[in-house]
Amino acid sequence: MRILIVNYEYPPLGGGGGVATRAIAMELAKRHEVDVLTSAGPGLPPEERSEGVTIHRAPVLGRTRRSTASILSMVSFWPIGILHGRQVLKGRRYDVVNSWFAVPSGPTGLSLARYFGAPHVLTMAGGDIYDPSKWYTPDKNPLLGMAVRRVLAASDAHVAVSTDLARRARALYGFERPIDVISLGMSAPRYTAVPRRQLGLERDVIYVVSVGRLVRRKNLASLITALARMQRDDVHLLIIGDGPEEAGLVTLADGLGVGRRVHFRGFVPNETKYQLLAAADIFALPSLHEAFGLVYLEAMHCGLPVIAARPGGQEDYLDEGRTGFLVPAGDVESLEGALRRLVEDPGLRARISAHNRQVAQRFSIAATASHYEQVFERLGCGRMPVYVPA
Incomplete structure (x- = not known):
């Protein structure tokens, strides 16, 4: 054919x-x-x-x-x-x-x-x-x-x-x-996991990671704002991807006093992307809308709890409390709350991690x-x- x-x-x-x-x-x-x-x-x-x-x-x-x-x-x-x-x-x-x-x-x-x-x-x-x-x-x-x-x-x-x-x-x-x-x-991603230090990451920091083009629909300004509201120096944000919103997001992070805790990695090869996902603790992408959100599956394959916004296509496979948390799009307070729950409960993160690896394999x-x-x-x-x- x-x-x-x-x-x-x-x-x-x-x-x-x-x-x-x-x-x-x-x-x-x-x-x-x-x-x-x-x-x-x-x-x-x-x-x-x-x-x-x-x-x-x-x-x-x-x-x-x-x-x-x-x-x-x-x-x-x-x-x-x-x-x-x-x-x-x-x-x-x-x-x-x-x-x-x-x-x-x-x-x-x-x-x-x-x-x-x-x-x-x-x-x-x-x-x-x-x-x-x-x-x-x-x-x-x-x-x-x-x-x-x-x-x-x-x-x-x-x-x-x-x-x-x-x-x-x-x-x-x-x-x-x-x-x-x-x-x-x-397909399940193929990558070689490496220690955090090889990726330029600190051992005792809790890393929230986000992957995507830096465009307004991804709503990363809300994620940076939620990070700032948490007022925890041990929680950092990794942003993987590039795009037209980058300069504005850098300015926002600096203005909120979290510039040193928000790390813009830009475009990286797939191997590096998966290594960073595997080395992180939480995945968050509170997009205003995703038709499906393939990147959430990538994070789940790497064992990460997922925070996403609703409504969107990701609701076909993301379950509140089981794969992570779904928050109303644009609701910074709810986003902060979801981050806090996962940051403060490593046992919850571990349970969701095992569940998410299984869910990802179904797709x-x-x-x-x-x-x-x-x-x-x-x-x-x-x-x-x-x-x-x-």
């Missing part, structure tokens, strides 16, 4: 949506031929083959950073992706086209699906449906909202990465057709890919046997 996946962001570009797409593409490539159409980025070749997947990069406008997309790069992926896809994929046959994000990927993928005469499967993955932190997202912008409705109407099957996102697609866009909820998954990338194969089979794509993971 030949599959074309369309996502305007694909690693090393972008965040969780791209990471999830790559994992699924690599798993599908074990049994099928998989091509990916994505955006070009600084220092990346126009075409390459990686882990069995052939990656084609469209020369979008205004993409100057790997970590974040500009509005221009997202808008230009729509027409440039169509033209580039037709050019570089000409003469090929695809059994299915799977687009990630209703916009900007959806119109591109839908056009290519019609060009190849293949069914189109839309995966709703986050800000394409809802994002409370931006003014221009489809839930607020009428023109983009209209584009989302058209892609929804024209697609042959629909997937959402969480129950929350499926609910929002119905509430915000009046969509009434079936939506398959397919959770994201990941395998093999199971996720198998669910996509079932959706493709339902559309008659290639009439391939559905892989059922052991």
Whole structure:
């Protein structure tokens, strides 16, 4: 079976949506031929083959950073992706086209699906449906909202990465057709644990760690403020990731008097990321909204209790008091309280740690890919046997 996946962001570009797409593409490539159409980025070749997947990069406008997309790069992926896809994929046959994000990927993928005469499967993955932190997202912008409705109407099957996102697609866009909820998954991370001193960490400090792009939606200002309210010199915060909010967050930490206890590590390799997670004590990311929150699973694989905000897709697998704590989005007082409970109770942290390692193992990338194969089979794509993971 030949599959074309369309996502305007694909690693090393972008965040969780791209990471999830790559994992699924690599798993599908074990049994099928998989091509990916994505955006070009600084220092990346126009075409390459990686882990069995052939990656084609469209020369979008205004993409100057790997970590974040500009509005221009997202808008230009729509027409440039169509033209580039037709050019570089000409003469090929695809059994299915799977687009990630209703916009900007959806119109591109839908056009290519019609060009190849293949069914189109839309995966709703986050800000394409809802994002409370931006003014221009489809839930607020009428023109983009209209584009989302058209892609929804024209697609042959629909997937959402969480129950929350499926609910929002119905509430915000009046969509009434079936939506398959397919959770994201990941393989257990491989890394070599090292002593704290090798990571530049102190032995007797309690470390709260957060991972993600430094953008407003991640709500890290609330986390820094909660840390300051605790007034405990033995509790430090590690922030892994980069992005446009970094300078403002540094200023906030300094202004609250916790600058020496908030450590900005920037972008780090995966091995280092997992080493820092494994060396920390608590994971906290109080995002205003997450469509699924793959990073929480990463932390759980490393045995960390998780503090997250609600509502969001992470509620499909995070349980209050069992995996950590869920606090109302933007509620600094509740966030501080959750931190205090975990900081002051090492026994609770240990119990949650063991539980979270078990929960994380349930969300395998093999199971996720198998669910996509079932959706493709339902559309008659290639009439391939559905892989059922052991």
